[in-house]
Structure formats: C-alpha cells, structure tokens
Amino acid sequence: MRRRFRRGIELTERQFADQPWVYGALQLDSGMLYLKDGPVHGKPEPYGILYRPMLRAVFSDTISFSGIELDGKVWCAQVWYCMCYDTNLPVGAVKRADGTVQMPTG
Numbered sequence: 001m002r003r004r005f006r007r008g009i010e011l012t013e014r015q016f017a018d019q020p021w022v023y024g025a026l027q028l029d030s031g032m033l034y035l036k037d038g039p040v041h042g043k044p045e046p047y048g049i050l051y052r053p054m055l056r057a058v059f060s061d062t063i064s065f066s067g068i069e070l071d072g073k074v075w076c077a078q079v080w081y082c083m084c085y086d087t088n089l090p091v092g093a094v095k096r097a098d099g100t101v102q103m104p105t106g
Helices: 013-018
Strands: 026-030 031-037 050-058 060-070 074-083
Touching: 026 050
Parallel strands: none
Antiparallel strands: 026 031, 031 050, 050 060, 060 074
C-alpha cells in the first residue's frame, strides 16, 4: 500500500513513487479499513486505518480506496493505492516492523 496524500495534500508522482511499499493484509471491520498482519482485534497494531472507506478504482492487479485518516490530531483526506499479488515476499526480502520491505541487494 502507498498513500496518495500527505497531511491532506496530494503527493506529486515522484513523491508517490519514492514511498516504500507497506505490506500487510487489508481488513474491513465496522466501517474502517485496516492494513495489518493478523486479526483486526489482535496484535500487532495496524500500519494504517482508513475511516469511511469507499472503493475508488479497480484495475488489473490494483485497487484504490478513498476515505479519511488520522494524522496526529488532524483528520485528512486519503487514498490508499494497493497492489494485489501473491503474498509471498521476494527471495531475500526482509519485512520490517513498520510493514515496509527491504528488498535484497546485489
């Protein structure tokens, strides 16, 4: 998942592309879309929560949701751009605690 906005302001194409991908499972529960590993009510904490999610677009292996996201103490417009694919990580890739993945070097 990559976010399309930062603090309610749309990212440029370069800023959007320069973000690391955050990996996890999308889970919908009680009008909230979570990106996390494991059950919604369990640990670990979600990598993100999108409130009042609405399906924005579906194409090939991508899906986008719009909604609002809490950024500190401010509610901001947000779009999550997600890729759907085999959940196995590439050989040599390491998933960090924040959900991002360090790709193999060399």
